[in-house]
Amino acid sequence: MNDVIETRGLVKRFGTVTALDGLDLVVAAGQIHGFLGPNGAGKSTTIRILLGLARGDAGTATVFGAHPWTDAVALHRRIAYVPGDVSLWPNLTGGEAIDLVSRLRGGTADKPGYAARKARLMEAFELDPAKKGRTYSKGNRQKVALVAAFATEAQLYILDEPTSGLDPLMGAVFEQEIGRVAAAGATVLLSSHILSEVEQLCGKVSIIRAGQCVETGTLDSLRHLTRTEVSFAADGLGPAQLAAIPAAHDVSVSGGRVRFTADSDQLNAVLPVLATLNVAGLTINPPSLEELFLRHYGDGAAPGGAS
Amino acid sequence: MNTVGILLRQRLRRDRWQLAAWVLGVGLLALFAAAAIAQTFGNDADRAQILALAIATPAILMLRGLPEGSPVGAFTYFSVFAFLALLATLIHGAIANILMALAVTVGFIIGKLDAGGSLCAGVAVGAVGLSFLGVGLVAAQFMRTSRGANGTAAALVVAAYIVRGIGDAASTAGSDPLHRVAGWPSWLSPIGWGQQTGAFVRNNYAPLAINVSFAAACAAAVFALQARRDTGASMLPVRAGRADARASLRTSLALGWRLQWPSIAGWSAAGAATGLLAGSLANILQAAGGGNTSLLNAVRSIVPGTTQTPTQLIIAAMFSVVGVLAAACATQAVIRLRQEEVRGTAEAVLAAPVHRVRWFADYLVLGLVAVVLVLLAAGVASAASGLAAGAGGTVVGDSFAAAAAQLPAALVYLAVVSLLFVLVPEATVAAGWGLLVLGMILGIYGGMVGLPQWARNISPFQHTPVPFGVNTQWAGGIWMLVIAAVVVAAATLLMGRRPLHSG
Ligand SMILES: Nc1ncnc2c1ncn2[C@@H]1O[C@H](COP(=O)(O)OP(=O)(O)O)[C@@H](O)[C@H]1O
Ligand SMILES: [Mg+2]
Numbered sequence A: 001m002n003d004v005i006e007t008r009g010l011v012k013r014f015g016t017v018t019a020l021d022g023l024d025l026v027v028a029a030g031q032i033h034g035f036l037g038p039n040g041a042g043k044s045t046t047i048r049i050l051l052g053l054a055r056g057d058a059g060t061a062t063v064f065g066a067h068p069w070t071d072a073v074a075l076h077r078r079i080a081y082v083p084g085d086v087s088l089w090p091n092l093t094g095g096e097a098i099d100l101v102s103r104l105r106g107g108t109a110d111k112p113g114y115a116a117r118k119a120r121l122m123e124a125f126e127l128d129p130a131k132k133g134r135t136y137s138k139g140n141r142q143k144v145a146l147v148a149a150f151a152t153e154a155q156l157y158i159l160d161e162p163t164s165g166l167d168p169l170m171g172a173v174f175e176q177e178i179g180r181v182a183a184a185g186a187t188v189l190l191s192s193h194i195l196s197e198v199e200q201l202c203g204k205v206s207i208i209r210a211g212q213c214v215e216t217g218t219l220d221s222l223r224h225l226t227r228t229e230v231s232f233a234a235d236g237l238g239p240a241q242l243a244a245i246p247a248a249h250d251v252s253v254s255g256g257r258v259r260f261t262a263d264s265d266q267l268n269a270v271l272p273v274l275a276t277l278n279v280a281g282l283t284i285n286p287p288s289l290e291e292l293f294l295r296h297y298g299d300g301a302a303p304g305g306a307s
Numbered sequence B: 001m002n003t004v005g006i007l008l009r010q011r012l013r014r015d016r017w018q019l020a021a022w023v024l025g026v027g028l029l030a031l032f033a034a035a036a037i038a039q040t041f042g043n044d045a046d047r048a049q050i051l052a053l054a055i056a057t058p059a060i061l062m063l064r065g066l067p068e069g070s071p072v073g074a075f076t077y078f079s080v081f082a083f084l085a086l087l088a089t090l091i092h093g094a095i096a097n098i099l100m101a102l103a104v105t106v107g108f109i110i111g112k113l114d115a116g117g118s119l120c121a122g123v124a125v126g127a128v129g130l131s132f133l134g135v136g137l138v139a140a141q142f143m144r145t146s147r148g149a150n151g152t153a154a155a156l157v158v159a160a161y162i163v164r165g166i167g168d169a170a171s172t173a174g175s176d177p178l179h180r181v182a183g184w185p186s187w188l189s190p191i192g193w194g195q196q197t198g199a200f201v202r203n204n205y206a207p208l209a210i211n212v213s214f215a216a217a218c219a220a221a222v223f224a225l226q227a228r229r230d231t232g233a234s235m236l237p238v239r240a241g242r243a244d245a246r247a248s249l250r251t252s253l254a255l256g257w258r259l260q261w262p263s264i265a266g267w268s269a270a271g272a273a274t275g276l277l278a279g280s281l282a283n284i285l286q287a288a289g290g291g292n293t294s295l296l297n298a299v300r301s302i303v304p305g306t307t308q309t310p311t312q313l314i315i316a317a318m319f320s321v322v323g324v325l326a327a328a329c330a331t332q333a334v335i336r337l338r339q340e341e342v343r344g345t346a347e348a349v350l351a352a353p354v355h356r357v358r359w360f361a362d363y364l365v366l367g368l369v370a371v372v373l374v375l376l377a378a379g380v381a382s383a384a385s386g387l388a389a390g391a392g393g394t395v396v397g398d399s400f401a402a403a404a405a406q407l408p409a410a411l412v413y414l415a416v417v418s419l420l421f422v423l424v425p426e427a428t429v430a431a432g433w434g435l436l437v438l439g440m441i442l443g444i445y446g447g448m449v450g451l452p453q454w455a456r457n458i459s460p461f462q463h464t465p466v467p468f469g470v471n472t473q474w475a476g477g478i479w480m481l482v483i484a485a486v487v488v489a490a491a492t493l494l495m496g497r498r499p500l501h502s503g
Helices: A044-049 A072-076 A094-104 A113-124 A138-150 A168-183 A197-198 A220-227 A238-244 A264-277 A288-295 B004-038 B044-055 B059-065 B072-088 B095-109 B115-142 B146-169 B184-188 B190-195 B206-228 B252-287 B293-300 B310-342 B345-350 B356-388 B394-405 B407-423 B425-445 B453-457 B476-495
Strands: A001-013 A017-028 A034-035 A056-065 A077-082 A156-160 A187-192 A204-209 A212-218 A227-233 A248-254 A255-264 A283-285
Touching: A001 A044, A001 A187, A017 A044, A017 A056, A017 A187, A017 A204, A017 B095, A034 A044, A034 A197, A044 A072, A044 A156, A044 A187, A072 A227, A077 A138, A094 A113, A094 A138, A094 B345, A113 A138, A113 A168, A138 A168, A168 A187, A187 A197, A204 A220, A227 A264, A238 A248, A255 A264, A264 B044, A283 B146, A288 B044, B004 B072, B004 B095, B044 B059, B044 B072, B059 B072, B059 B146, B072 B095, B072 B146, B072 B190, B095 B115, B115 B190, B115 B206, B146 B184, B146 B190, B184 B190, B190 B206, B252 B310, B252 B356, B252 B394, B310 B345, B310 B356, B310 B394, B310 B407, B310 B425, B356 B394, B356 B407, B394 B407, B407 B425, B407 B476, B425 B453
Parallel strands: A017 A212, A034 A187, A034 A204, A077 A156, A156 A187
Antiparallel strands: A001 A017, A001 A056, A204 A212, A227 A255, A227 A283, A248 A255
């Protein structure tokens, strides 16, 4: 079987809340798969079921063709996991937590190899391993979990909003690590509620909303769904000049600035025209997931907000 | 000023139930103590005899404080003041301490003690609490984390208790044989100052001025320190820890031990202290000829069976306290499971190749080990102190037999709380501690307050065998072991089907 993760009609309820409402998700081997959805869409719930930490109420889920609940221990030998909200033991240092998790995962058999990997990651993520768990900031807790995940080789990396507490510099280090494990043939499931975050990394994306998968495909095939917002200073530009901009939708002028949106796959045609107009104060905002939902599904983010 | 008011209101709102429970609990404790003493030690001669015994036993003076004669008010104050003062150090806030003072006063008055003395006793308890409020605030200035601050403050409370204990143990004879004068170390301790009021006898409020000035000095120090300190950064830097884990930290069992050993050590120390007291008390009572029938009767109401020597009776009674400590330790071991789950750290272990049943079983094993350690510590301490106090060699066997007899009830708690964890995770913490308190009230104090036998039989502690005399009832212990085994088996089986409940 070539699919590493497969869920069919997965349902999960918490009392009256339906967190997953017939979710279909397929991740093929070797993919870096973006798992996109607004807060409360059911990403973390799906991931917990895939890890055998929770059970679905209906539907099926398989990981490497096995059952995530009954075969949890065997599967976990092949999986690295970074939770959405990393908790650490208050009295263990970050270094101790990393060592413990790595040993539980059997990643320390080759001692010098492990020590070298740990040291390299520690330096790359600029993490101080000698601090107690309770003294770390959210971002540093995230780094501890990332180092623990990448210090032991895995066949599947399940990462739940792994960059939410990281500064952009560390985001680059993270992308490098993802590139490294993908090049080695691992599969990655990367959840996020920010479209642009998965854009650079993920070959394929599944978008979920209110516990259902609403789109899945390569990013290029989804490009038509998104519009980029462009704005610049109006300084003496007349309506005729503005009308000459190709592929511009919803053009408006207010507060001294011109605004319009363009289909993301048409942006290359727009930019040269803006250059000839010699516009000042140009800003280009990548589309947000919320806008995408607003435009294509007639509503904003699904209710909720808890992650 | 307005913001202070708002903060205060918020804090009171947040803590109102906890505070109400504390205040009510302390008030009831004062009431029960007064009532129980009036009932159990109704006549002056009985009380005088016990005081004579206590005065001859520095260990008791060290734990309780100093007697000031045998009238029932003075006797009650001697019996419970140190304990109430310790409770007062646990609550935070000036208003809380005022409420606590009121609760003690009202409790004593309802318990038919003299009103003037009751007020003095209540104010003394509140004043001690106020002093430690100051200590806690100063500690917070020096420590970076609230855990560190709480730990330091708790250590200082213990230090104050012990310093006062040493002073009281070294006390000298007073105006009459039942009256003692504290040694100078007692004057170094806020608890000692509270004691010096001589409530019900002298009602002298002057020493409490020291408590209040001490608290005021602490508050002034806090304001001075605060002015020099950046928010978040404290005077002492946090120590750096290990960058790499010890080689032994490689399984979930090892993790459990790493997380729990400090509290296991604490419970074991409490067990050892109780054992120490059991051994030394037993021999003193024996030496006194076992003549104090009302004391022996009071002890007998805790311990079933009739054929023991006074030594065995005291050991059995003191070891019922050890049994509670062991059960509490077991309960806490299981509660750790729940804490790990709620905190989210259990997820890190269970997302690694560790089976959920294995993880669960590891904590039960740790609970068993902890219980055995508590019992061993108590047994060794009791045997050693008994021998040192000159009891015969039989005290060794008696001590270990009494310790072993506590095992079944503790294991019942381990099992039942673990089943709670599997079936009703949200209730683990509250129900676990609740069952322990219920078992203690029904099984141990039930006899004192005359509860019907069926109610007392609900408590596991009621079925703890007393391993002395000719016809020891082992059946209760064996049944409890069987019940514990069955419940643990069921819990383990069900754990295989239980997902994580982090909420
Ligand atoms: N343990 C829980 N109890 C009750 N509701 C929950 C629980 N976990 C998640 N939910 C609800 O399920 C929905 C999906 O949550 P989640 O999977 O965390 O979303 P996401 O990770 O996409 O932000 C939300 O409405 C959330 O409130
Ligand atoms: Mg989430």
